[in-house]
Amino acid sequence: MFITIEGIDGSGKSTQARHLAARLRCEGKKVTETHEPGGWAHGDVLRGLLLNGRIRHPMTEIMLFMADRCEHVAQVVQPALDQGEWVVCDRYNDSTRAYQCWGRGLKYDMLESLIKWCGIPEPDLTVWLDLPVEEARKRMSGRSGGDRIEREDSKFHQAVARGFKELAERNASRFFRVDARAGEDEIAEAVFAELKRRCAI
Ligand code: TYD
Numbered sequence: 001m002f003i004t005i006e007g008i009d010g011s012g013k014s015t016q017a018r019h020l021a022a023r024l025r026c027e028g029k030k031v032t033e034t035h036e037p038g039g040w041a042h043g044d045v046l047r048g049l050l051l052n053g054r055i056r057h058p059m060t061e062i063m064l065f066m067a068d069r070c071e072h073v074a075q076v077v078q079p080a081l082d083q084g085e086w087v088v089c090d091r092y093n094d095s096t097r098a099y100q101c102w103g104r105g106l107k108y109d110m111l112e113s114l115i116k117w118c119g120i121p122e123p124d125l126t127v128w129l130d131l132p133v134e135e136a137r138k139r140m141s142g143r144s145g146g147d148r149i150e151r152e153d154s155k156f157h158q159a160v161a162r163g164f165k166e167l168a169e170r171n172a173s174r175f176f177r178v179d180a181r182a183g184e185d186e187i188a189e190a191v192f193a194e195l196k197r198r199c200a201i
Helices: 013-026 043-052 058-082 093-103 108-118 133-140 154-170 184-198
Strands: 002-006 031-035 086-090 125-130 175-179
Touching (some): 002 093, 013 086, 043 058, 058 093, 093 108, 125 154, 133 154
Parallel strands (some): 002 086, 125 175
8 A cells, every 4th residue: 555644844744654654564564664855766866955955936846846756656666566565655746736736826737737747656545644834833943944845934834734634625535634733642543543444454
């Protein structure tokens, strides 16, 4: 199965991706745990450019995220799926939909065609860690600086959060919403229970 973990910055995705991968390994599954942007051999170069580069044109941003994803799928995700492994990926297509369409205002249909042109798989399950923007900002206030996208204003992050909400409504069978205000272990339990409900583990 191909599982993605999505949500706004500060919603706890990386922690939950780690929990889920560990839990699956305990069940004897072979798991590839990965992330975007940058989760492939030379991904650091694109990640650096995307998060700290001086990018002006919104199409540059969306195309670099998609280029990063194409290589990530070709080099990491698809080979693992072909081997029958489980893939747990921190961010994927829905991040581009929420951040670049709802956040930056790029056309949704344009991105959908781009995704089709890239010929990349959609996940079997998307775990959406739903957290109010104010709560996420509070959690992140202890961290230093933040990257180019994290430093966007609260209006931008509110729009991204609306994007995730709408995407979850549009793709109700693929999405599993978790209230990310709950405790770390409680969330991990809920995610695993949902996975068990969906497929025999
Ligand atoms: P992330 O790696 O989750 O940040 P961190 O490791 O610092 O927690 O993501 C980096 C940023 O990139 C985040 O603000 C979301 C943004 N992003 C997009 O705007 N579009 C995308 O397609 C992806 C994958 C990420």
